[in-house]
Amino acid sequence: MLLQNTHLGLGYLGELEQFLLKTEEIDEGFRFWITAEPHPLFPIGLLQMSIKFTNEAPVGMRAGLKRSYAWINQDMLDSVPRQEWRQLLFVQCFLHSVTQERRKFGPIGWSVPYEFNQGDLSASVNFIQNHLAEMDAKKSKEVTWSTVRYMVSEIQYGGRITDDWDRILMSSYTEKYFFQGVLSETYKFYPGYTIPQGLELAVFKNHIENMPTVDNPEIFGMHMNADLTYRLQQTQELTTTIMETQPKQASAGSGKTREEIVNEMAGDMLGKMPKDFNLLEVREYIAKQGATNPLNIFLKQECERFRNITGLTRNTLKDLQLAIAGTIALNSNLINALDSLFDALVPATWLKFSWASPTLGLWFAGMLSRDEQLQKWVYQGRPKTFWLTGWFNAQGFLTAMQQEVSRKHQGWALDDVVVYSEVQKMENDDVKEGPAEGVYIYGLFLEGCAWSKKDNKLVDSLPKVLYHPLPILYVTAVIGDPTKEKKNNYNCPCFTTKRRGGLTFIAALGLRTEEPAQKWTLRGVGLLCSKD
Helix, strand or coil: HHHEEECCHHHHHHHHHHHHHHHCCCCCCCCECCCCCCCCCHHHHHCCCCCCCCCCCCHHHHHHHHHHHHHHHHHCCCCCHHHHHHHHHHHHHHHHHHHHHHHHHHHHHCCCCCCCCCCHHHHHHHHHHHHHHHHHHHHCCCCCCCHHHHHHHHHHCCCCCCHHHHHHHHHHHHHCCCCCCHHCCCEEEEEEEEEECCCCHHHHHHHHHHHCCCCCHHHHCCCCCCHHHHHHHHHHHHHHHHHHHCCCCCCCCCCCCCCHHHHHHHHHHHCCCCCCCCHHHHHHHHHHHHHHHHHHHHHHHHHHHHHHHHHHHHHHHHHHHHHCCCCCCCHHHHHHHHHHHHCCCCCCCHHHHCCCCCHHHHHHHHHHHHHHHHHHHHCCCCCCCHHHHHHCCCHHHHHHHHHHHHHHCCCHHHEEEEEEEEEECHHHHHHHCCCEEEEEEEEEEEEECCCEECCCCCCCCCCCCEEEECCEEEEEEEEECCHCCCCCCCEEEEECCCCCCCCEEEEEEEEEEECCCHHHHCCCCECCCCCC
């Protein structure tokens, strides 16, 4: 018996598990196959009594190309009587392996880990095959590269891509791999990675066998540091798994129990907690600065949200102390808080209404820093520089800035205004006065490259330096799109955390570069509000 895609009917699997457990005799020749995607609600008992098989993408470029060419036969190579066909077929297989292998680098590889599979490869190969066959029938001399690039990046692979920056990345790959130069016999993807020349399938398979066994990250257009990012990610996943599987019961030794440790932590945190904002008082102080100013309206909203999270944190810590003392009963939220604090992690209820952080210490330090920034702005007036990381709604901060600048210029419509940015040579302590228009931002980090203060441009990262602090960034609003006028700009995406994607994206900020923007796109360069 074969049941396919059982993750779509998990309710039936529960019944199946109970049926198999109650069945006393099963014929020795009976075999029951189940196919499913990984799912957290898959019945554990059914999983334990089964023999598991997984189908994963091969590791490494050589393994990926070997798998692709196991699907190709000699008849396919001979199907189009043009030299370009065999070369473009190899290029397409190479691109397919690159898209799969890039996933291991995490968010700097793809913002979303897409499951590119054999169907994407075969659809792209069929298109190239039909396109070249049509060219041969019309006796055309040159490949219509723009058509090939669009079909591969936007249609075949682009159908899976949901993130706009990943779409730009895929388009950059097709621009790099599908152009007239790849048809040259001397073309190299990278030293040691060339396109074989021949008519027989054995030539291509032998060439693949002789490829390097260990891939350099630069094959994917990435910096050497990307391999370090990959190793650190593996280590972090292993450490997290070990922590999650540790027993939670208190030990029988003479040391402090888990409850005693958490009780002390809660008391220490309560002693350092910032005071809740008096919202009536906040409104009075903001009114003196200009109640209708867009940035002041944004400030009031941030104070309200910050007051909610400080109140939630304080109440949770107090309830946790009462529950440990036996005064009140433990509920699911308090149990989660107890386990999280013991493991130095942020409780789920706090994360839901606050900001992402890998550890409790960093999260609590962030709370104190955010409180300091809000207190200074409310009671001492508008600051000269702004810590972008300290806002719940960083996108709203930039939108309020655009509204403020638009109001200063008669005839400017908010819909026509775009964000313009320029890196300054000064640091936060060097700023003596805020700009006449726009804002100064500090606390951002570059991932995938570095910034040269001397040359005022993007440069390659130093070895083993994964994040590079950016000097003061001047951000304002202008009419039109400044990136179209400046060819030496890289439109750099800015994210709140290392976990990239639509929910963490803030804005695209232009950074000066003397190299093609495609280089930084392939390297996964981005600005981060937090490197932790």
